[in-house]
Amino acid sequence: MKKKKALIMLSILFIFLILTVVGRRFAPHDPYQSSLMDANRAPCAEYPLGTDNLGRCVLSRILEGATVSVYSALGVVAVVFSVGTLIGIVAGYGGGWLDQLLMKITVVFQAFPSFILAVAIAGMLGPGLKNAMLSLVVMYWTTYARLARSLVLQLKNETYIQAARICGAKKRQILFRHILPGILSPMLLTAVLDISNVILSMAGLSFLGLGVQAPMAEWGLMISNGKAFLQTAPWLILFPSLALFLTVILFNVTGDSLRDALNERGETDV
Amino acid sequence: MRLIKYSINKTGQLILIFLGITFLSFCLTYLAPSDPAEIQLNKTGVAPTEELLEKTREEMGLNRPFPVQYADWLKGILSGDMGTSLRNGKPVLDELRKALPVTLILTFFSMLVVTVLSVPLGIVCARFQDSFLDRTVRFITYLLASLPSFFLALLFLYLFSVKLRWFPVIASKNGSKGYIMPVLVLALSLSSWYIRQVRVVVLDELAKGYVAGERSRGVPEWQILFRHVLKNCMLPLLTLLGISFAGMLGGTTIVENIFSLQGLGKMAMDAISARDYPVIQAYVVWLALIFLAINFLIDLSYGWIDPRVRAGQEREA
Amino acid sequence: MFEVDGLQITYGKTEVVHRVSFGVKPGEIIGIVGESGSGKSTMLKGILGILDNPGQVTGGQIRYEGTDLLGLPRNRLRQLCGNELAMLSQHPELSLDPLWKTGKTYYETVRAHRKITKGQAEREAVEIMRLLRLENPERILNSYPFELSGGMCQRVALAIAIANRPRLLLADEPTSALDVTVQKQVIDTMLDLRKQFGTAIVIVSHNMGVIAAMADKVGVMKKGELVEWGSREQVLYHPEHLYTQKLIKAIPRMGRR
Numbered sequence: 001m002k003k004k005k006a007l008i009m010l011s012i013l014f015i016f017l018i019l020t021v022v023g024r025r026f027a028p029h030d031p032y033q034s035s036l037m038d039a040n041r042a043p044c045a046e047y048p049l050g051t052d053n054l055g056r057c058v059l060s061r062i063l064e065g066a067t068v069s070v071y072s073a074l075g076v077v078a079v080v081f082s083v084g085t086l087i088g089i090v091a092g093y094g095g096g097w098l099d100q101l102l103m104k105i106t107v108v109f110q111a112f113p114s115f116i117l118a119v120a121i122a123g124m125l126g127p128g129l130k131n132a133m134l135s136l137v138v139m140y141w142t143t144y145a146r147l148a149r150s151l152v153l154q155l156k157n158e159t160y161i162q163a164a165r166i167c168g169a170k171k172r173q174i175l176f177r178h179i180l181p182g183i184l185s186p187m188l189l190t191a192v193l194d195i196s197n198v199i200l201s202m203a204g205l206s207f208l209g210l211g212v213q214a215p216m217a218e219w220g221l222m223i224s225n226g227k228a229f230l231q232t233a234p235w236l237i238l239f240p241s242l243a244l245f246l247t248v249i250l251f252n253v254t255g256d257s258l259r260d261a262l263n264e265r266g267e268t269d270v
Numbered sequence: 271m272r273l274i275k276y277s278i279n280k281t282g283q284l285i286l287i288f289l290g291i292t293f294l295s296f297c298l299t300y301l302a303p304s305d306p307a308e309i310q311l312n313k314t315g316v317a318p319t320e321e322l323l324e325k326t327r328e329e330m331g332l333n334r335p336f337p338v339q340y341a342d343w344l345k346g347i348l349s350g351d352m353g354t355s356l357r358n359g360k361p362v363l364d365e366l367r368k369a370l371p372v373t374l375i376l377t378f379f380s381m382l383v384v385t386v387l388s389v390p391l392g393i394v395c396a397r398f399q400d401s402f403l404d405r406t407v408r409f410i411t412y413l414l415a416s417l418p419s420f421f422l423a424l425l426f427l428y429l430f431s432v433k434l435r436w437f438p439v440i441a442s443k444n445g446s447k448g449y450i451m452p453v454l455v456l457a458l459s460l461s462s463w464y465i466r467q468v469r470v471v472v473l474d475e476l477a478k479g480y481v482a483g484e485r486s487r488g489v490p491e492w493q494i495l496f497r498h499v500l501k502n503c504m505l506p507l508l509t510l511l512g513i514s515f516a517g518m519l520g521g522t523t524i525v526e527n528i529f530s531l532q533g534l535g536k537m538a539m540d541a542i543s544a545r546d547y548p549v550i551q552a553y554v555v556w557l558a559l560i561f562l563a564i565n566f567l568i569d570l571s572y573g574w575i576d577p578r579v580r581a582g583q584e585r586e587a
Numbered sequence: 588m589f590e591v592d593g594l595q596i597t598y599g600k601t602e603v604v605h606r607v608s609f610g611v612k613p614g615e616i617i618g619i620v621g622e623s624g625s626g627k628s629t630m631l632k633g634i635l636g637i638l639d640n641p642g643q644v645t646g647g648q649i650r651y652e653g654t655d656l657l658g659l660p661r662n663r664l665r666q667l668c669g670n671e672l673a674m675l676s677q678h679p680e681l682s683l684d685p686l687w688k689t690g691k692t693y694y695e696t697v698r699a700h701r702k703i704t705k706g707q708a709e710r711e712a713v714e715i716m717r718l719l720r721l722e723n724p725e726r727i728l729n730s731y732p733f734e735l736s737g738g739m740c741q742r743v744a745l746a747i748a749i750a751n752r753p754r755l756l757l758a759d760e761p762t763s764a765l766d767v768t769v770q771k772q773v774i775d776t777m778l779d780l781r782k783q784f785g786t787a788i789v790i791v792s793h794n795m796g797v798i799a800a801m802a803d804k805v806g807v808m809k810k811g812e813l814v815e816w817g818s819r820e821q822v823l824y825h826p827e828h829l830y831t832q833k834l835i836k837a838i839p840r841m842g843r844r
Binding site: 204 | 547
Binding site for chain 2: 635636637639640661665667673678683695696700744
């Protein structure tokens with residue numbers, strides 16, 4: 001039952017991910033075509049979600065921006081997942097002074113309020129999508145490193161791995177055949193559950209003007225631009241926020257269903 | 271006596287983390303693509319020649335070896351000297367002094383609202399698990415947790431400033447009343463997470479033997495919940511609150527910028543657009559120190575709350 | 588005085604106690620034996636309305652002095668619990684709030700049922716603890732549960748349970764977590780209790796030896812059903828049910844090799 005639900009949610013998510021890529025083809029207008037004649041128009045037949053202060057179609061810009069908003073977050077998660085896992089394995093499996101050092105480093109990184117660190121890094125590097133992604137990587141990698149390390153340490157003491165070692169299996173063999181597959185599923189689950197957080201952090205950075213730069217279409221940036229027109233054109237904020245909100249919900253619900261499917265005991269949300 | 275020894279050990283760890291934080295913050299300058307000397311020169315309107323740049327670097331102490339620069343900077347921080355702003359040449363400390371209270375007030379009151387809202391609600395939800403109230407709260411908090419805090423802030427602005435006209439759009443022109451909306455926004459977005467945590471922690475606690483014991487002794491239910499269960503949950507609840515402080519401080523940056531509150535977050539964003547690196551550094555160091563201080567206090571409070579921890583601390587020391 | 592009549596308890600969808608009935612007279616000691624999982628502890632919890640979450644009483648009556656406890660409003664039931672009806676749980680150290688000194692828990696229990704000052708409560712506590720042969724009661728009252736041994740905790744819990752001179756004490760495996768010497772002490776204390784105050788006791792245990800040492804009447808539970816019921820002599824020497832015979836054979840012969 002839970003497996004089925006997770007499968008359904010995963011397929012919906014998959015379709016959504018495809019839609020974000022091909023969605024821009026269905027855009028009714030050119031997302032970058034400004035026409036000052038049509039500035040700040042309320043939703044109407046021609047512009048279903050209205051237009052912004054430069055007369056650009058909001059719907060088209062949302063569709064265009066989906067790719068950046070969603071895939072930049074996926075990219076960040078992919079990077080922190082690999083980097084964190086690698087560091088965690090090195091620390092956990094290698095042990096010794098390297099382990100000590102790496103863990104001290106994660107402690108220092110975790111001593112920062114993470115979003116603040118991201119803002120500072122993005123601010124130092126200067127605004128831009130690449131820099132924002134980099135700062136998010138710095139913000140998120142520690143979780144994965146620590147998790148991977150503790151999972152490796154747990155597994156290392158499992159009987160079947162001890163047995164493999166006694167039977168003379170090579171270090172690399174144990175690592176790739178036993179440890180890596182063993183930690184993969186909880187690590188992946190954490191990554192999936194983290195995507196929505198990263199999407200929100202990314203949107204936060206863009207909202208502060210530290211991410212994608214104008215005139216590129218991106219949800220956080222669109223909301224930020226709409227702030228000045230809160231009184232006259234609230235749809236400039238409403239629709240991109242809605243897109244962001246629904247996307248985050250979709251990732252959250254999928255992540256939860258996946259967790260429930262993998263862990264029968266876990267508490268269901270909602 | 272032993273407790274003091276324990277505190278000293280803890281303080282030792284604290285100092286190590288403090289050094290780590292400052293070191294990392296110091297290293298941040300090296301991420302900057304532009305040369306501080308160049309910014310300094312640009313500000314004075316002098317065309318930067320290679321010679322002049324070299325001279326300015328010398329003046330700003332940028333030519334010295336890395337460890338020396340760090341030690342110098344650290345000494346400065348400890349004596350309250352955060353360097354001078356590249357933007358206006360004034361000490362960073364002055365700006366910090368103005369901004370820090372705003373952020374602290376914002377954080378303090380938000381935390382207060384979070385606690386007052388989340389703890390009783392979480393406890394009641396856990397006690398009446400799967401009741402209508404519990405389901406409703408769970409549903410709302412789930413949605414709220416998926417809502418970016420800046421959208422919540424803008425929604426508040428739209429509702430209470432634009433539509434109802436209760437508050438002006440710019441909070442800082444509003445005296446203490448200007449804090450109300452930012453505090454509510456921060457508190458609400460954090461509560462959505464915290465209520466669920468409280469609920470789960472209390473649910474675990476309610477299954478423990480002493481709760482059944484108290485009931486069998488005829489102790490009134492509210493007394494069990496708020497005098498026994500609450501006290502027993504204090505440790506995990508405080509720990510979670512400490513963790514969530516990071517998110518809260520991050521939230522202040524966004525909220526301050528939306529409501530134009532002149533706190534650290536607003537200061538930082540102004541500094542970022544002016545490439546005023548020392549101010550950005552001050553921002554990250556100070557917020558990290560606040561975070562550190564709070565978690566240190568929470569750590570110390572464990573022993574005060576739980577006699578078993580106290581006994582453990584004494585053994586450890 | 589006290590009757591359980593056709594009690595049914597379900598956990599989620601499975602029924603774990605099937606129509607159990609028995610009665611208790613003032614000052615009587617009832618022993619109920621059965622292996623773990625036979626539903627005996629659940630039955631006690633059901634009687635006081637403190638079942639863990641999915642558990643629910645789905646049928647029958649629990650009458651105390653003629654009134655059905657199941658029909659009582661929550662607050663009335665609360666006033667009876669810890670006062671006229673007391674319970675002693677299997678893990679005493681877990682039934683006390685770990686963050687409260689035992690004296691404070693004692694005071695709270697007394698205070699929940701009658702007006703009393705702290706000083707008065709403490710004097711009473713010391714007195715009861717002396718009765719239970721606990722040495723240095725002042726120190727115990729000023730200790731946290733984690734600072735006391737299991738046997739001490741059990742007697743503290745017993746002191747708290749009888750603080751309001753209950754007419755009926757429900758004891759859930761009161762000895763199984765203790766070692767043999769302490770077991771004997773706890774049993775003796777409970778016997779004393781009856782002698783002194785005329786407290787009726789329902790004691791539930793998987794240990795036929797403990798029941799044989801204390802009970803006037805014995806019931807045997809198996810898979811949620813009361814399969815045997817009668818006076819101690821009847822059950823011990825003329826058991827009707829095969830299962831009872833098995834339990835009796837398992838009693839370690841004390842004093843006889």
